[in-house]
Amino acid sequence: MLSPPDTSKTMKLERYNSYIRRVNSTKLLNASSKLLFRATLLIALILVFLFTFNYPPLSSSENNGNHHLHTRTNFLSSAFGGGAAWEKQVRHSSTPRRPNGMSVLVTGAAGFVGSHCSLALKKRGDGVLGLDNFNSYYDPSLKRARQALLKQHQIFIVEGDLNDAPLLSKLFDVVPFTHILHLAAQAGVRYAMQNPQSYISSNIAGFVNLLEVAKTAKPQPAIVWASSSSVYGLNTENPFSELHRTDQPASLYAATKKAGEEIAHTYNHIYGLSLTGLRFFTVYGPWGRPDMAYFFFTKDILQGKNIDVYQTQEGKEVARDFTYIDDIVKGCIGALETAEKSTGSGGKKRGPAQLRIYNLGNTSPVGVGKLVGILEGLLSTKAKKHVIKMPSNGDVPYTHANVTLAFKDFGYKPTTDLASGLRKFVKWYVGYYGIQPTLKREHST
Numbered sequence: 001m002l003s004p005p006d007t008s009k010t011m012k013l014e015r016y017n018s019y020i021r022r023v024n025s026t027k028l029l030n031a032s033s034k035l036l037f038r039a040t041l042l043i044a045l046i047l048v049f050l051f052t053f054n055y056p057p058l059s060s061s062e063n064n065g066n067h068h069l070h071t072r073t074n075f076l077s078s079a080f081g082g083g084a085a086w087e088k089q090v091r092h093s094s095t096p097r098r099p100n101g102m103s104v105l106v107t108g109a110a111g112f113v114g115s116h117c118s119l120a121l122k123k124r125g126d127g128v129l130g131l132d133n134f135n136s137y138y139d140p141s142l143k144r145a146r147q148a149l150l151k152q153h154q155i156f157i158v159e160g161d162l163n164d165a166p167l168l169s170k171l172f173d174v175v176p177f178t179h180i181l182h183l184a185a186q187a188g189v190r191y192a193m194q195n196p197q198s199y200i201s202s203n204i205a206g207f208v209n210l211l212e213v214a215k216t217a218k219p220q221p222a223i224v225w226a227s228s229s230s231v232y233g234l235n236t237e238n239p240f241s242e243l244h245r246t247d248q249p250a251s252l253y254a255a256t257k258k259a260g261e262e263i264a265h266t267y268n269h270i271y272g273l274s275l276t277g278l279r280f281f282t283v284y285g286p287w288g289r290p291d292m293a294y295f296f297f298t299k300d301i302l303q304g305k306n307i308d309v310y311q312t313q314e315g316k317e318v319a320r321d322f323t324y325i326d327d328i329v330k331g332c333i334g335a336l337e338t339a340e341k342s343t344g345s346g347g348k349k350r351g352p353a354q355l356r357i358y359n360l361g362n363t364s365p366v367g368v369g370k371l372v373g374i375l376e377g378l379l380s381t382k383a384k385k386h387v388i389k390m391p392s393n394g395d396v397p398y399t400h401a402n403v404t405l406a407f408k409d410f411g412y413k414p415t416t417d418l419a420s421g422l423r424k425f426v427k428w429y430v431g432y433y434g435i436q437p438t439l440k441r442e443h444s445t
């Protein structure tokens with residue numbers, strides 16, 4: 001008999017081979033997993049790159065030297081609600097309803113002066129589109145209430161920031177605005193010590209951003225914008241004339257408004273933009289700003305709280321040329337109506353353009369003590385006055401406007417004295433905040 005073949009060596013070899021195959025297949029598996037992982041990572045990186053840098057461009061149709069801006073505009077349009085319905089609202093709101101009507105972009109439209117001007121323009125048949133960032137410098141619910149009021153009059157407010165170049169650019173792509181009424185700003189004299197950067201961001205960077213977009217717009221709009229009585233700073237000549245010096249601002253707020261006037265000069269000089277700066281003097285009235293003294297004095301008097309009434313270091317009364325909102329609105333519309341067209345095109349100046357500055361005040365300064373006295377009468381409540389020296393926080397002791405120039409050029413003539421204006425304010429205040437009906441009846445006019 002043949003002895004069975006010795007297979008032990010063959011078996012060993014097969015076991016060894018099968019082991020090697022297992023090891024190799026595991027290695028292969030690991031290698032392919034790694035490859036797969038790397039490929040996925042690479043694809044993810046490419047996607048992140050494309051998304052972040054918007055490459056290749058989504059639009060290549062721009063040929064006005066503003067290619068990047070417009071490309072980003074299209075890319076971002078969905079972020080601010082761009083689209084057919086949004087554009088329809090924008091167009092509808094900004095289309096004039098009278099022959100030769102203006103089409104005005106009102107920045108700060110949910111603000112105090114902005115909301116009043118928007119309504120007045122719309123009532124005349126002009127087209128108005130609002131822009132506002134609804135920031136929380138003061139109670140945003142008041143801004144939302146103004147927005148709701150404007151909506152009732154078919155005025156649409158785009159929610160966005162002055163520093164959002166793509167958004168501004170998009171608005172000018174959609175609407176050939178004839179005018180900008182630029183009222184968006186970081187307001188408040190004393191708050192500048194708490195939040196200086198917000199003044200730089202809105203009043204300087206935001207303004208430059210708006211001018212950059214306006215300069216390339218076709219047609220270039222004429223721009224009327226809000227400067228401030230505070231630019232007179234430590235000026236001691238009275239009443240304040242546009243010819244007086246304005247190189248001694250007492251607050252960062254004033255300095256940013258003064259900077260705005262110089263920046264306006266530059267854009268007028270280089271690009272032919274028509275620019276009119278309006279120096280508002282302590283504007284007050286219904287739908288006003290809760291950060292202003294007349295407003296929070298009213299609130300605090302009604303709540304039985306102390307109010308600080310400032311005096312100068314010499315113990316004299318602090319005074320302001322308080323100006324009623326309706327007079328300011330007339331001034332803004334007068335400035336818009338007399339604004340000449342910008343002369344530039346496609347970012348190039350074609351000839352000299354209009355450059356103006358006007359005081360818009362009441363020409364009748366009133367002491368803060370007297371203001372408090374009027375409020376006490378209207379509210380039938382004695383104020384708990386705490387008379388203190390004016391803190392060194394950017395405030396100035398006195399303002400008084402000479403408005404001869406605004407009268408000459410567009411018939412500006414304030415007609416509301418402080419007592420009548422505050423009566424209207426109090427009537428609105430008690431109605432808006434739902435304060436005792438007895439007060440409301442007592443002060444109805």
Ligand SMILES: O=C(O)[C@H]1O[C@H](OP(=O)(O)OP(=O)(O)OC[C@H]2O[C@@H](n3ccc(=O)[nH]c3=O)[C@H](O)[C@@H]2O)[C@H](O)[C@@H](O)[C@H]1O
Nearest residue numbers: 187188189228229230280281282292293308309310318368
């Ligand atoms: O014309 C402007 O360009 C500016 O007007 C406004 O500034 P102002 O004239 O300073 O108004 P506002 O603060 O209401 O103080 C009124 C008076 O009350 C005094 N005041 C103030 C606070 C206080 O606690 N006590 C007090 O006596 C105070 O000393 C002052 O005499 C806008 O806010 C500003 O954004 C800008 O537009």
